[in-house]
Amino acid sequence: xxxxxxxxxxxxxxxxxxxxxxxxxxxxxxxxxxxxxxxxxxxxxxxxxxxxxxxxxxxxxxxxxxxxxxxxxxxxxxxxxxxxxxxxxxxxxxxxxxxxxxxxxxxxxxxxxxxxxxxxxxxxxxxxxxxxxxxxxxxxxxxxxxxxxxxxxxxxxxxxxxxxxxxxxxxxxxxxxxxxxxxx
Numbered sequence: 426x427x428x429x430x431x432x433x434x435x436x437x438x439x440x441x442x443x444x445x446x447x448x449x450x451x452x453x454x455x456x457x458x459x460x461x462x463x464x465x466x467x468x469x470x471x472x473x474x475x476x477x478x479x480x481x482x483x484x485x486x487x488x489x490x491x492x493x494x495x496x497x498x499x500x501x502x503x504x505x506x507x508x509x510x511x512x513x514x515x516x517x518x519x520x521x522x523x524x525x526x527x528x529x530x531x532x533x534x535x536x537x538x539x540x541x542x543x544x545x546x547x548x549x550x551x552x553x554x555x556x557x558x559x560x561x562x563x564x565x566x567x568x569x570x571x572x573x574x575x576x577x578x579x580x581x582x583x584x585x586x587x588x589x590x591x592x593x594x595x596x597x598x599x600x601x602x603x604x605x606x607x608x609x
Contacts (some may be wrong), residue, residue, distance in 0.1 A: 426482025430593035433489025434497035441590025450590025487519035516604035522588035
């Protein structure tokens, strides 16, 4: 069985299809047009890998934080696919999926930030210890002065990086069973 990864919490559509070391992921900047491209890109990905939708046994969905509509697109589409194919659904923080590829084992913490409206950011701080994600600061809204404080506390900053499709897959062992969107 294959695992489909999907995140639409940011201006990027992150979509992937993985099984073990096999698979492929796509990240496309769409702004607010996720719904226009999602199923067309999914069909392209399925053809590229040579997989039928019925072979999807697991979905890992980005839970946000992010735009209300953006989150709803991935969650509704993902839940519909899961229901149609009796697949299991898991949720992962979109911020964690954005910074996971950049976290080094035992390295410095990383604060992932997504730009929100009104000069705010959604942010969370993570580290990687013993191959597992360590949440140092959970997802929250931050003002500009709080972002500066994060820099002063020894955390590196990652601004507006898209959630990584393979990271969503790699984070499956640490994922939440089911999904719960994070609206801040």
